Amino acid sequence: MKFGIELVPNEPVFKIAAYTKAAEEQGFEYVWITDHYNNREVYSTISVLALATNKIKIGAGVTNPYTRSPVVTAASIASVNEIAGGRAILGIGPGDKMTFEALGLAGEKPLTAVRETAEVVRELLTGKKVSFDGDTVKLKNAKLDFADPKKTGVDMNIPIYIGAQGPKMLEMAGAIGDGILINGSHPDDFKAAAVQIQKGAVAAGRKPNDIDVAAYTCFSIDDDTEKAYASTKPVVAFIIAGSSDVLLERHGISQENKKEIAGAISKGDFKDLNTIITDQMADRFAVVGDFDECMKKAKELEKAGVTQLVAGSPLGPNKEKSIKLIGKMISEF
């Protein structure tokens, strides 16, 4: 199984670069930077990571088709790919609806928008002229002059991963994605996702095993188990508050639990969350605990079909220490 790290650019970019450099030295193969309008801009961030590293693959994880035009997304990831000497990866997802409200965006036809974006980005990365008359994307002889590999000397066949959770998005991701980034930390999430991915891949004449199934986990590791759980519970609370009923049912979270958690979040009662969110709940929505517990959970995810474990926020009470502990997991996996 490969290991990646998800970093949210809500800290100075040079700090993100230091974490990424440390992760590269610990054997992580991927770094994924989230894309939300209210944090530092994802392509500026991954350009710096490209300059600060020389091996780790660098991904936008994930861009959406609404806050940026697909042509600008193609130009951005191609530019980073040139700086990174061919190590860039593009993650595309339908975007967090919550953030769209603030921007007056409707986020319509998410499946069509993600599919059409992936299609035109792939075309544009060939450096050829692209005309496309889609539902959500319309192009007329658009061309990325610089994307021609003969000009950059860099392979612009950039892998495209789809950020997906819902059944139709997962099925579509199985049909078009080089990889899939699934927000989930429990084997049951990946057993359920495998059915949709398989359906989409087979219908598209693809081999499901050719697809990198990445678990975008909520991850918290520390020598002190209690501290690891305490650091992950506020993140688990936000996940539960934003989860679909299907997901909550799968993990045995009642509507009362959800209401109580959402209430505590809106009041900003984060210390209460430590009691409202039980360790059992945290185990369903996070890979959390000491080295042995996280190792065991990572093995269970691999058995459920995960091919890349992305260690996501909060990583643990101390990020630098967590990166080293996960490095030990990587070396012993």
Ligand SMILES: C[C@H](OP(=O)(O)OC[C@@H](O)[C@@H](O)[C@@H](O)Cn1c2nc(=O)[nH]c(=O)c-2cc2ccc(O)cc21)C(=O)N[C@@H](CCC(=O)N[C@@H](CCC(=O)O)C(=O)O)C(=O)O
């Ligand atoms: C749109 C939504 O798809 P979803 O995959 O469940 O979306 C939830 C999240 O994946 C989505 O919000 C992501 O953008 C969240 N996300 C991030 N979102 C961000 O904004 N930024 C990030 O950095 C980010 C990272 C990320 C990483 C992994 C991951 O799995 C998700 C991530 C959904 O409702 N899908 C349903 C229904 C889809 C639908 O609306 N279908 C209609 C419309 C059809 C059409 O589109 O034409 C229909 O069938 O008629 C389904 O898949 O079944």
